[in-house]
Amino acid sequence: MRAAGPRSGTITGMSKPSPSSISPEAAFGLATPYRDVTCGELRAADAGREVRVSGWVHRRRDYGGLHFIDLRDRYGLTQIVFNEAEAPEAAEIAARVRNEFVLEVRGIVALRLDGTANAKLATGDIEVKAASVTVLSESETPPFYINEPDAPVDENLRLRYRYLDIRRRPMVERLMLRSRMVQAIRECHHRAGFIEIETPILLKSTPEGARDFIVPSRLQPGSVYALPQSPQQLKQLLMVAGMDRYFQIARCFRDEDLRGDRQPEFTQLDLEMSFVDEQRVMDFVEAMILEVSKSVVPDRQIQQVPFPRIDYHEAMERYGSDKPDIRFGLELVDLAPSITALPGRGEGLTGFRVFDEALAAGGRVKAIAAPGMADSSRSQIDELVGFARRFGAKGLAHVSVGADGAGASPIAKFLGEDGIAAIVKAAAAVAGDLILIVADADHDVVADVLGRLRQELGLRLGLADENVLAYCWVYHFPMYHWDAEKSRWDATHNPFSGVVPEDVELLVTESGDPYAPSHQDPAGRARAMQYDVALNGWELGGGSVRIHKRELLERSFALQGYSLEQMHERFGGILEAFDYGAPPHGGIAMGIDRWAALLTHQTNIREVMAFPKTQSGADPMLGAPSEPEPEQYSELGLRFVGVQSSSTPVKPQ
């Protein structure tokens, strides 16, 4: 089983490459000095061919004088037969080979014996009768199953041996799908006249948004670069530069805590277009998304085309989310109109103090009706109450609808039978429903809690069809939200987002001093020319038509609490650029990892990344992050003085 002696008849081992003598087709082909065909391509029609194949030993079946080896590569599996009677030398090697050895096999393609074809394999009609075999590489016993796609493996172990994990079929398929996806994206953009431009990874730090990753400069000790959170400013500068349509598959970095859908480095499809309005950007992006989806996952049903376009306020009212999962209903219902109009209570009162106080404070009482949950146990209800409390609700009232269609509830003693009946009617609830009610003075809390409950219950109750892709747009987000701590209006998405034309006049302060924003400012009502695209309850991407006039940009920045000096300190480059003829422009950024995850039925973007990090930002395979060498410190003029947090760097193994 040690590598067989010198190989004859192949060109491996040749030490002096000569000028090419093969055709471009052959050069682009998969054949190499080690193989004529891959492990996935032989068919019945190939019977009789003499071939070389190379790959990994996927599985062995040993019958003494007869050995089967399934040889594996990225393209598939091919069964190799070693027969002691026909090729004793090869059979002897085969008997001693183990899983994950790398072999080169020469032999004849043969139809399998009658009744022994394997319908589960694309190559199942044939096998290669081995004439000779070379062990190209031996392997230790792998630390987990590579040949059983469904076997669960501890994720840390997978990451530590990622190169083995990637050999497993599900990972191969996900990475191949992602590659096809990016290819389809590129094709769409090139067809639409976009040009792909790379932007720097070493950028200037901006204190806005997420925490930057910092790279110290050796040439300018004491100064740092920042890794891009996104190429936002650069793509706008490319529009000023007249590139008209730019895109990039861009790596982005954010030094924030990780989640299943968040890694410190991730990939965005970043694009920007000149001379466009919201409609034009959304039209292109939607067409591109459709084409990519159809090309990559042709069997997945797309819920609605054209994609629904939902106004932000409507999204919050109906779904309690700015990234609604529209595969199912379970919509939020406003109960206030029905339960404040009943006889026998005071004007506008419901009789239930919790509701009345919320409404009196300008809040809301809203509900969802969960089908089939009326018979929930006390502990199941308690669990839902706990869920609601985690997200800021003070409580969660419920009404269960019995077989007769009548509601029963602990709060019936406050609301009265007619109050409960009004709730059942308003919620359009039917027998078996459990109506869940949140009341709060803060509308955002009501929407958020019910929105999360809606999403959670939609998945738990199986209301969301896993095969459906439900894309939708949410547009006209508020320009700003009030940052009480810093006493300024904070950009909801990005500080360059444009305001919808009819709201331009709202970009003023109540005091009249543009640098003295307050909570009462009309700016709080201004809507942005900003759109997000959501897929099955995940935010896939977001963008906007930008402000391209310097005067308006300065007004918007003033509301965001930037003095003139700060504005120039942070955004001087782009402000100056806007003095030299900026075209109207807009664009979007989409999370490639999230998109790939959703297209492969994953809930975790690590599953579509070749080398992701753990939740503590570590790479268990490479041992990153690691301590720098002392020379690296001194060259950069740095010294480690300790950290306040308790996180400990991971030691390389």
Add this chain to the structure above:
RNA sequence: GGGCUCGUGGUGUAGCGGCCUAACAUGCCAGCCUGUCACGCUGGAGAUCGCCGGUUCGAAUCCGGUCGAGCCCGCCA
């Protein structure tokens, strides 16, 4: 910064105060087997139960700490 869950032969799990000299499956090793494809049969090796400390007559099991992983809140668009 916080909450929850998990850590037992190579892998995945069971065991949750004494009956554990730690079980099962698979993998691994050896032998047999010429038509299998998760081959089969026989035999064998392999874990001081993440680590440290405590409680107890007795700890894989209970408690505290710590390290690591995952999910979530905060954070992040």
